[in-house]
Amino acid sequence: MVLGKKIDCIQWLLLISISLGRYVEVAFLFLLLFSCRWYKFKKIAIFFSLLLIHFAITNYFVGYPIGKFVQQFVVLLLLVVSYYQFFRNYVPDIERLWDKYVRLCVYLSYFGLVQFIVYFLTNVDISFWTSFIGDVSQQSYRLRAYLLEPGYFATFIIPAVSYCFLQENYWRQHKSRVVVLVTALLLTFATIGYFVMCFFLLYRYRRILLKYCYFFVVPVILFFLYIFNYSVREEGMEGAWRAMIAKTSESINAFSDFEPKYFEVLNLSTYALLTNLWVANEAPCRLTGTGLGTHEVSYEMEYQSDFQFYGLNQMDAYSLFTRLYSEFGIIGVLLTIYLLVRYRNSKAPINIAMLVVFISYFVRGGHYFLYGLIFYAYVFYYTSSVPANDMKRLDLK
Template sequence: MLSQIIGIGIVGTYYYNFISLYKTIDIIKVYAKMCTYVALIGYVFFYFGINYVDGRLNSIFKEPAHYVIVVIPACYYYLKTKKYLNFTIIFGTLLLSNSSLGYIGCGLLFLVPNLTLKRIGYFVALMPFIGLAFYFAYNELPFFKMRVDDTYNSLNVVNTGKFEEHTNLSSYVLISNLYIAKRNITEHPLGSGIGSHHYMHTQRYLKEVRPPEYIRDQQKQDDNSFDANSLFTRIFSEFGFIGFFLVLYTMFMASKCYSHEELLFSQGVFIYFLLKLFRDGHYFPPEFFFFIWLFYFCRKEFALTSDAHEK
């Protein structure tokens, strides 16, 4: 608990003070330009086999999923500001990342802005293309098909904790943490406290899980127990139903940025928040509070500008 509070306090305070020193548009432009450079480096690394992760692009990052989640707001920002060259450069790296999270992010770039009553027609029109993209990825990309099939076949494990021997590691990590969260919530409806998911995973409920033998042999049965593999899963496990409803309320309030065209970057950050809930349950990775406070100050500047125009 103490390490989580200290980490959140230090990183959150640093980015609050840093972002408050500048205009948000200046920070956004620098961030977006840096993402373009990192994407270009990613192409070089990818084609020359540098910092290579299983044939997937991850640029200077340790893994493709982390790369994807950091650059997705820049990709959306370039799309909406009609800087299509920069958008194409970054969007291409999302595809080459061969990351399930990256493909979800690509879909959300076009899907989320159209989830309004005014744009329901666009949403309906996009559904066939999204369906075709999923069909193509499922049939042409073996790793994607494997993850979809394993995840679908393993859903019942959330109730039993008993895995098939052929379950891949990614699906095991996802489903096992969901099982731990479910068991934790059953006994602690209001949660077990910040930072407690790892303890509940390793000390309380792991003995009820039956991992595949190859995972036990590699001592990977408690992989991602610190972050629950998903921010939503971790918050639900550690804060119970209070955390569940708090996440829903926060995301609902944040989604109002789509009502204002001036908040383009905030809209991209909203997609980052969605991906963050899907994956990576760390409370203070390097970019998390950078995006939180940038989102906050963008909304604040917009509110001040709107009030000035009304007066």
């Protein structure tokens, strides 16, 4: 019983540290390493040796400074090894940990709803203290709880929301959880949240949609025609919905003039997305990439400007797809897609929920260790070969 309470406590502390950002997460995992039994991590050592060799070879040709690689390599190695030890020592079954994660998302959603209401009524942000953790975007009515941005919060709870609908009868058994989570996700007004939810709903109800697909042809065509011809100055649309339509429209139309000087007149999200993608495409070694942590260097070498918001998201490339393409090239992107397909387990709702969040990271969120990307990767891997109703049978090797 004492051991069970210790495991529960450590799992809760880890999940909370993830939600508090990379500095708290790294610090907690570093401390955890000194309080648990160490298991051998031969495969991890081989993987990081390959990363080192990859950078050494590519850097021989491109001559990039090694500072960013060393920083990313050390932190990433620490996190990967720490999570491995955590799962071996403190995760006797995934369901026990997963239930805590879903409940944390619910608690954060409740807090976010309070924050949303207070800000809406008083213009006071009760999460002002997060500015001490990192750079916080300008506060608005969009819900973000105590995470740095609404988009980060949306991505953080997307696996929980997906699981609510993937797990059979879950929404009937926990209606209040589902209502709170979905409401919070919608109130983020985050484009990525809406798009991923649309993707999830299409996946969840794909058989029905395929059966009656001819009913959706005309509405879909009309919607995309509207997007292509939408003007941000159009009357009659206000607020966050207008902003989402504008970002989608500008992102699509910008490919007709794929040059940074054209991106600078777009909204900031589109500017960040397309600028980083352009940099990744212009960087050397497009087949193999330029090495771990080098996108920021490529950004400064390939693109210079006196634009007011120059450098937006240059550290994380805005999206995981762009960063992988920049740092590991076409081979890295294809290998990542192969691994996602290889370890997909359609019979395990938790595994599919993880797949959904990785798709969202491919669109928005290129940071390797912010708000639990590595945690999600471990959960995805450990649920890849487990029967849907037998999550306790894990071989953590």
